[in-house]
Amino acid sequence: MSFGRDSYHHGNLREALVEAARRxxxxxxxxxxxFAELARAAGVSPAAPYRHFRDRGALVAxxxxxxxxxxxxxxxxxxxxxxxxxxxxxxxxxRAYLHFARRDPAAYAAMFDGTPGxxxxxxxxxxxxxxxxxxxxxxxxxxxAPTRNRPPALMVALHVWTLCHGxxxxxxxxxxxxxxxxxxxxxxxxxxxxxxYLRSLGLGG
Amino acid sequence: MSFGRDSYHHGNLREALVEAARRxxxxxxxxxxxFAELARAAGVSPAAPYRHFRDRGALVAxxxxxxxxxxxxxxxxxxxxxxxxxxxxxxxxxRAYLHFARRDPAAYAAMFDGTPGxxxxxxxxxxxxxxxxxxxxxxxxxxxAPTRNRPPALMVALHVWTLCHGxxxxxxxxxxxxxxxxxxxxxxxxxxxxxxYLRSLGLGG
DNA sequence: AAGCTCATGTGAGCAGGGTTTACATCACTG
DNA sequence: CAGTGATGTAAACCCTGCTCACATGAGCTT
Numbered sequence: 001m002s003f004g005r006d007s008y009h010h011g012n013l014r015e016a017l018v019e020a021a022r023r024x025x026x027x028x029x030x031x032x033x034x035f036a037e038l039a040r041a042a043g044v045s046p047a048a049p050y051r052h053f054r055d056r057g058a059l060v061a062x063x064x065x066x067x068x069x070x071x072x073x074x075x076x077x078x079x080x081x082x083x084x085x086x087x088x089x090x091x092x093x094x095r096a097y098l099h100f101a102r103r104d105p106a107a108y109a110a111m112f113d114g115t116p117g118x119x120x121x122x123x124x125x126x127x128x129x130x131x132x133x134x135x136x137x138x139x140x141x142x143x144x145a146p147t148r149n150r151p152p153a154l155m156v157a158l159h160v161w162t163l164c165h166g167x168x169x170x171x172x173x174x175x176x177x178x179x180x181x182x183x184x185x186x187x188x189x190x191x192x193x194x195x196x197y198l199r200s201l202g203l204g205g
Numbered sequence: 206m207s208f209g210r211d212s213y214h215h216g217n218l219r220e221a222l223v224e225a226a227r228r229x230x231x232x233x234x235x236x237x238x239x240f241a242e243l244a245r246a247a248g249v250s251p252a253a254p255y256r257h258f259r260d261r262g263a264l265v266a267x268x269x270x271x272x273x274x275x276x277x278x279x280x281x282x283x284x285x286x287x288x289x290x291x292x293x294x295x296x297x298x299x300r301a302y303l304h305f306a307r308r309d310p311a312a313y314a315a316m317f318d319g320t321p322g323x324x325x326x327x328x329x330x331x332x333x334x335x336x337x338x339x340x341x342x343x344x345x346x347x348x349x350a351p352t353r354n355r356p357p358a359l360m361v362a363l364h365v366w367t368l369c370h371g372x373x374x375x376x377x378x379x380x381x382x383x384x385x386x387x388x389x390x391x392x393x394x395x396x397x398x399x400x401x402y403l404r405s406l407g408l409g410g
Numbered sequence: 411a412a413g414c415t416c417a418t419g420t421g422a423g424c425a426g427g428g429t430t431t432a433c434a435t436c437a438c439t440g
Numbered sequence: 441c442a443g444t445g446a447t448g449t450a451a452a453c454c455c456t457g458c459t460c461a462c463a464t465g466a467g468c469t470t
Contacts, residue, residue, distance in 0.1 A: 007436085010448075031236040036427055045449050050429070052447090064382045112374070112383040113318055123382050131385060151401065154388065159398045161385070163364075166371025169317070177269045177328050178317040180336060180366070183359065193364045193402075196356065200405035213464050214418055241456055250420050255458070257418090 014052040016042045018066075021059055025106035029174055030060070030113055060110045061123055067107030068126035071100050075133040086141040087195075087204035093137060094164050094190045101168035108173065112165065134161050146202040156201070163193050219257045221247045223271075226264055230311035234379055235265070235318055265315045266328055272312030273331035276305050280338040291346040292400075292409030298342060299369050299395045306373035313378065317370065339366050351407040361406070368398050 010016065020041045024033035035056050036046040053059045078096035082089045101108045111127070138157035142150050170179060171186040182189060198204045215221065225246045229238035240261050241251045258264045283301035287294045306313045316332070343362035347355050375384060376391040387394060403409045 013447080034427060035429090046427080047429080047431090047450080048448050056428080061382070068382075110382075112381045114381055119380070119382055127382055127385075151397070155394065155397060158385065158387070158394055159368075159401065162368060162371035162375060162394070162398065164371075165375055165383075166367035166369075169374055170367060170370055175324070176317045176319055177266070177273075177315075177324055177332055178370075180332075180363065182363070189360065189363055189367070192356070192360060193367065196364065196405045197398075197402050200401045213420090214466085218418080239456060240458085251456085252421080252458080252460090253419050261457075 010042060010044055010048070013042060013044060013048060017049055017052060017059065018062060021063060022104070022106040025063070025109060026104075030109045035059075057115050060114045061120055063107050064110035064114055065120075065123050065126050067100075067104060067111045068123070068130045070104065070107070071097070071111075072126070072130040072133055074100050075130065079133055079137050082137065082140045085203075086137065086144050087198045090137050090141060090160060090198065091191050091194050093134065094160070094167075094194050095187050097164040098168055098172060098187055098190060101172050105173045108168065112169070131157070131161065141198065141201065141203055144203060149200070149202045151201070159197065160194065163190060163197065167193070215247060215249055215253070218247060218249060218253060222254055222257060222264065223267060226268060227309070227311040230268070230314060231309075235314045240264075262320050262322065265319045266325055268312050269315035269319055270325075270328050270331050272305075272309060272316045273328070273335045275309065275312070276302070276316075277331070277335040277338055279305050280335065284338055284342050287342065287345045290409075291342065291349050292403045295342050295346060295365060295403065296396050296399050296409075298339065299365070299372075299399050300392050302369040303373055303377060303392055303395060306377045310378045313373065317374070336362070336366065346403065346406065346408055349408060354405070354407045356406070364402060365399065368395060368402065372398070 017038050020038045021033050024037065033056075035049055038059075039046045039049050042048075049059075053062065074096045075093050078092040079089050080092070135154065135157040138160060139153040142153040142156060167186050167190040171182055171189070195204055222243050225243045226238050229242065240254055243264075244251045244254050247253075254264075258267065279301045280298050283297040284294050285297070340359065340362040343365060344358045347358045347361060372391050372395040376387055376394070400409055
């Protein structure tokens, strides 16, 4: 369990690599970390990381996997069984979503901009589990809505997720050319959007 | 004006590079094109592209610039002065937005995932011009809404843009780990979302 | 037509990254 | 205490981004 490298083996290389990548991606974007650079930061030879990750993509996938697990927990806490009412709880979920995207931009990028290629089943499962929280919230919201205005719960969940992701993608993280200047916080923009949307379903204030 | 390279000079290198980049980015993502590869595809030495673009980022910025101009035109056409009514016209804009993201995924990526660094003023202006169309549509929609339910037009524009971008980002282009399987087309999902949202403002329906 | 100029392309070259392979070290286990 | 498997090293390969001095030739001036 040595960190400063007093022995031949690092003792914690895998974690060190993940954390170094998290830092670099947060600073310079998804493409902004070099495998060799991580190795250097850990005080290890350029080939060492390959003992822990098949390639760069595998490290990004690991980051995404952990990200989905954390996001799921944050959403579960925010949902809090829909108390005091589904609309308020969903707005809390929106804030939690943005908070997560801000707190761990590297994981967020890995989750939504990463690996155009094949997707590992465990990763897909983690993504499903995170979405399931929103899906469940949408079910509760629809159950609480007047019968006439009930759209399918899955669609509501997708709309909520879309609004959250759109807000996070456009207004947090590294600025892209398409980023608009905001006259309010992203949190307030999202809350207002969710409010308007849910009101149309007969929910909220 | 030679293409197959019968003379020392290419004659159209700049355009050839942009088009090759567009193709490669569409296939392999934003990081998936090599400057040297573009040169090879154009039958030119690896140093030649640097006569036309300062670096890789400059080419991406060019793609983004053209993208915003095209998107603006598409949105203007879709808006069609708000006929027959603002809600219907805004939904048409949403479809146009998705259609653009699908038709030119490389430009779309350059516009919204590109260059974490400084942004050229012309690029910013092009982005502003495209957003202005939506902004204008939101003004018209708000003007048509019952007085009690009028949120600020800018906020409505931002919500619409966010919904469009969220949908495009999550459900078109190269699949990311966070992508959900959809029981409908992205177009229908977005249309439904805009419908619910605008209904809350007292429009459409 | 002669000559100048400048945009455009070339070739060579440097630093550095991704990845593989054969080998070294070491913790653990029987 | 030897054997084994996990972990790190060294060296090597090719590719990329980018720079610089130089070559080419299109178009303008005269």
